Amino acid sequence: MPTLTLTAVAPLAAAPTGDEESAPVLRYHRCGWCGSATGRAALLCPICGSSELEEQASAGSGIVHRLLTPRHRQYTDGETICLVVLEEGFTVQASLDDALPGTVPEGTRVRLAPPAPHTHLPVFRACA
Known part of the structure; x- marks a missing residue:
């Protein structure tokens, strides 16, 4: 029986990257299995249920x-x-x-x- 690994995910929000002059960043998750994107902080993909979520930065x-x-x-x-x-x-x-x-x-x-x-x-x- 396969085991499911759950990891804690921080809420996704717009935030500066350090400097006041640097551009803000909006983070989201892209599913490694089905490729769908979600802006919500989630443990599983809302489309396919996979736990293979990668955090990425949006172009904004x-x-x-x-x-x-x-x-x-x-x-x-x-x-x-x-x-x-x-x-x-x-x-x-x-x-x-x-x-x-x-x-x-x-x-x-x-x-x-x-x-x-x-x-x-x-x-x-x-x-x-």
Whole structure:
């Protein structure tokens, strides 16, 4: 009978790589068996159930898939929350930087920005 090895996985989030001038990094997992990507901290692949997950760094670019309306606006400090589909093939809930609610349409190309102190979500900024 094969044995299953479980390893602890740290939560995946946008974080600076050391210097203030260095670009932020968004980590995700790619399954070594089926090749699917997931932005969630997981022990097993959500598609095939394999434990062969490799942590990788995202390029940090994607498109806005959907704007979300928070249930409790008093907890968002006016930030615009959305779902971003990254080029690697996974979706993350994120905050849009320098965007007024309703000013960034779905389908807008975005890029990972430095983390903001007012949110625990990865922060993205619309590309020019």
